[in-house]
Amino acid sequence: MAVVALTVFLLLRFTTGDPAAIIAGDNATSQDVAAIRTKLGLDRPVAQQFVIWIGNVLRGDFGESFFFKKPVAELIVGRLQPTLALATCTLLLAVSMAVPLGVVAAWRRGTWIDSVVMGFSVMGFSVPTFVIGYVLIYLIAIQLGWLPVQGYQRLEEGFGGFIERLILPSFTLAVIYVALIARITRASVLEVLNADYVRTARAKGLGNLAVMLRHVLRNAAVPIVTIIGLGVALLIGGVVVTESVYAIPGLGRLTVDAVLARDYPTVQAVILLFSIVYVLINLLVDLTYTFLDPRIRY
Amino acid sequence: MNLTRATFIACALALVGAAGVPAPVAAETTLRVVMHSDLKIIDPIWTTAYIVRNHGYMIYDTLFAMDAKGEIKPQMVDKYEVSKDQLTYTLTLRDGLTFHDGKPVTSEDCIASIKRWSAKDSMGQKMMGFVKEMQVVNPKTFKLVLTEPTGLVLSALGKPSSNVPFIMPKRVADTDPNTQISDSTGSGPFIFKKGEWKPGDQVVYVKNPSYKARKESPSGLAGGKVVKVDRVEWKAIPDHQTAINALLAGEVDMLESPPHDLYPVLKADPNVTLFTSNPLGNQYTFRFNTLHKPFDNPQVRQAVFYAFNQEDFLKGVIGDPNYYKTCQSFFPCGSPLYTTKGMDGLLQSNFKKSQEFLKEAGYDGTPIVLMHSTDVAVLNNLAPVAKSLLEKGGFKVDMQSMDWQTLVARRAKKDPPTAGGWHAFLTSWVSADILNPVMMGFMNASCEKAMFGWPCDKDLEGLRDAFARETNPAKQKQLAEQAQVRETQYATHLPLGQWYGAFGLRKTITGTLEAPITVFWNVEKKGK
Numbered sequence: 001m002a003v004v005a006l007t008v009f010l011l012l013r014f015t016t017g018d019p020a021a022i023i024a025g026d027n028a029t030s031q032d033v034a035a036i037r038t039k040l041g042l043d044r045p046v047a048q049q050f051v052i053w054i055g056n057v058l059r060g061d062f063g064e065s066f067f068f069k070k071p072v073a074e075l076i077v078g079r080l081q082p083t084l085a086l087a088t089c090t091l092l093l094a095v096s097m098a099v100p101l102g103v104v105a106a107w108r109r110g111t112w113i114d115s116v117v118m119g120f121s122v123m124g125f126s127v128p129t130f131v132i133g134y135v136l137i138y139l140i141a142i143q144l145g146w147l148p149v150q151g152y153q154r155l156e157e158g159f160g161g162f163i164e165r166l167i168l169p170s171f172t173l174a175v176i177y178v179a180l181i182a183r184i185t186r187a188s189v190l191e192v193l194n195a196d197y198v199r200t201a202r203a204k205g206l207g208n209l210a211v212m213l214r215h216v217l218r219n220a221a222v223p224i225v226t227i228i229g230l231g232v233a234l235l236i237g238g239v240v241v242t243e244s245v246y247a248i249p250g251l252g253r254l255t256v257d258a259v260l261a262r263d264y265p266t267v268q269a270v271i272l273l274f275s276i277v278y279v280l281i282n283l284l285v286d287l288t289y290t291f292l293d294p295r296i297r298y
Numbered sequence: 299m300n301l302t303r304a305t306f307i308a309c310a311l312a313l314v315g316a317a318g319v320p321a322p323v324a325a326e327t328t329l330r331v332v333m334h335s336d337l338k339i340i341d342p343i344w345t346t347a348y349i350v351r352n353h354g355y356m357i358y359d360t361l362f363a364m365d366a367k368g369e370i371k372p373q374m375v376d377k378y379e380v381s382k383d384q385l386t387y388t389l390t391l392r393d394g395l396t397f398h399d400g401k402p403v404t405s406e407d408c409i410a411s412i413k414r415w416s417a418k419d420s421m422g423q424k425m426m427g428f429v430k431e432m433q434v435v436n437p438k439t440f441k442l443v444l445t446e447p448t449g450l451v452l453s454a455l456g457k458p459s460s461n462v463p464f465i466m467p468k469r470v471a472d473t474d475p476n477t478q479i480s481d482s483t484g485s486g487p488f489i490f491k492k493g494e495w496k497p498g499d500q501v502v503y504v505k506n507p508s509y510k511a512r513k514e515s516p517s518g519l520a521g522g523k524v525v526k527v528d529r530v531e532w533k534a535i536p537d538h539q540t541a542i543n544a545l546l547a548g549e550v551d552m553l554e555s556p557p558h559d560l561y562p563v564l565k566a567d568p569n570v571t572l573f574t575s576n577p578l579g580n581q582y583t584f585r586f587n588t589l590h591k592p593f594d595n596p597q598v599r600q601a602v603f604y605a606f607n608q609e610d611f612l613k614g615v616i617g618d619p620n621y622y623k624t625c626q627s628f629f630p631c632g633s634p635l636y637t638t639k640g641m642d643g644l645l646q647s648n649f650k651k652s653q654e655f656l657k658e659a660g661y662d663g664t665p666i667v668l669m670h671s672t673d674v675a676v677l678n679n680l681a682p683v684a685k686s687l688l689e690k691g692g693f694k695v696d697m698q699s700m701d702w703q704t705l706v707a708r709r710a711k712k713d714p715p716t717a718g719g720w721h722a723f724l725t726s727w728v729s730a731d732i733l734n735p736v737m738m739g740f741m742n743a744s745c746e747k748a749m750f751g752w753p754c755d756k757d758l759e760g761l762r763d764a765f766a767r768e769t770n771p772a773k774q775k776q777l778a779e780q781a782q783v784r785e786t787q788y789a790t791h792l793p794l795g796q797w798y799g800a801f802g803l804r805k806t807i808t809g810t811l812e813a814p815i816t817v818f819w820n821v822e823k824k825g826k
Binding site: 017068142246 | 496541708
């Protein structure tokens, strides 16, 4: 985390752009900009700025946003729900679609079902998230009028509106994830289907469903879980784009706004948060291995 | 597998549930608007950002305001008197003016607000140069006593654009001008709902039930500010395509600044209309950095006057001639000081003449570092057009592309262009910001104190000072003409034509006003 913190801090300081000039506005004079820079502490040496910032972070203080004049932690908490909701729904949707698709494709290897699933998978990888978003908005929201074009409704304001506004963004974001997980599931299941113990199970007279559930999926799970975990990075990137396309006020939008406005404290905190989440998810994936495959020990 | 099945069922149920749940019915009088930017700062004196200025017009009121004809009219002021020697302005406030907290607006509030505003605003500073003192006569009346006559008092106090002299309670206006205010108590037609403000999502205003509107019809920023909706929500939708889609689907009622290339999409929808709200529009501008070679030489800058023509820029960016016009004047066409004096033969792309000027000036082929903004739709194509015309006019050009915020930071640097500085860039001004030589920031040629580009010209400054002192409008016009003529010789910047934007509006919205700033009084919403 220390490496991430230092890298992010330095990257931001050496990126072109000046938050003071942005805050001051287009008609501001150089003197106005200089006064704001002093106020924000940006006139201090970079090393001094880093020491102050990292010291505060270690005390749990992520500083105050240059623009919103609010503690960064408060900003992040306010944006957490939309992103968590979007990520969770996407994950559930993706796993519930991708695993069955991958299994069916492996089960019916070489048939038209396999071709369709793999064709969809290639398309899911190839088409950018924002294109999928615009196409879905045009078809589902504009032409059919079934769902809203944009926006987010907080859960506490009503479940109907909450889920209604999450469906399109979740589908949009899930496409690439479904493609990824379905491919890995297919490959993993195919490998297990050819294993001796599967042949033995069949020889013993077990039905297809029982073989699949009890033997194949359990043994194919490790790579699938791995890719779901690794895919979180993909999800984080996708959240940034999806939240922009659907005007969802989550952490992704906060990141984009903060980067464009050179809001250093906010960008630093959000990236640190994303890094922590990524590390924790990988840890969780590693722990899951021991549950799925008792032979794995740490 | 259980997990998978459960997930599938949950999502299916959710889908079914969502389909069965009716969309929330919006209150009839909630106006949902996508503004040009998200509101992040709420102090319209601390920053000059236009979105904060627009926020100011929602919640604050002004002593004077500019009407649709460009004339300054009393707004919070009921009556004002100017002494015969023109050294004392006595202003009396209207009856019944109160802040959102119920307290009356007093002379002390006005004086404190003028002081804070003038500490930041260049026109305010100029005006205060003439002010000896401000005196409270009684709670509703105060005086501005001048050291010498000036025509600036009304035009400064009625200044339409950033920074606007909004009136705040004294306790707020006493805040250091370099510290942001956090108290949004105003006396304007709307009340800011700070608790509902979610940066990056929405800004909420409700009608101020105690607001006493003037009896006159609304005109520009002046007249009766009668609010006809209960609530205004500014929705933050940064993606233009999504905002357009939201308007077409009826999820928002109005887009403040849809990009020109998407106008055909809006025109094609029978439920949507385009409304050009700002009759004076905006002006494209080419700004020189006069500190470094070759633009430290006025003759080289004059060569650019010959190389450029306005039509190419306007066609290249706006495209549709319904939304632009050439205007051979530093002051906006349609504004009182518009003049073509001194502009004969300029901005006609006379490349031969440009090359002659460069030869006479001894231009050594130093590449012009031209900053190219790539992420603001109405600016993107300006620099490539400028590069092409400059090269035809005999210049070498090094066009460097960057996002607007990088450009904003870089233009403040005085370093040589080869060391991270710059020679020139292009931008756009709201016409309301450049109506006279004092107001026009780029005409300020006061060397170190001037805006980025740092022009330094005693003659131009003398004319600006004379304009500030002059109280006779006819003589002011003459001084503005002289300032323009001087500009064609010294060249702090070049005007590159006027362009207009349009609101995208649902047809249920009526009463939008023609004004240089987007305002929401008089706007009505009928039906969904």
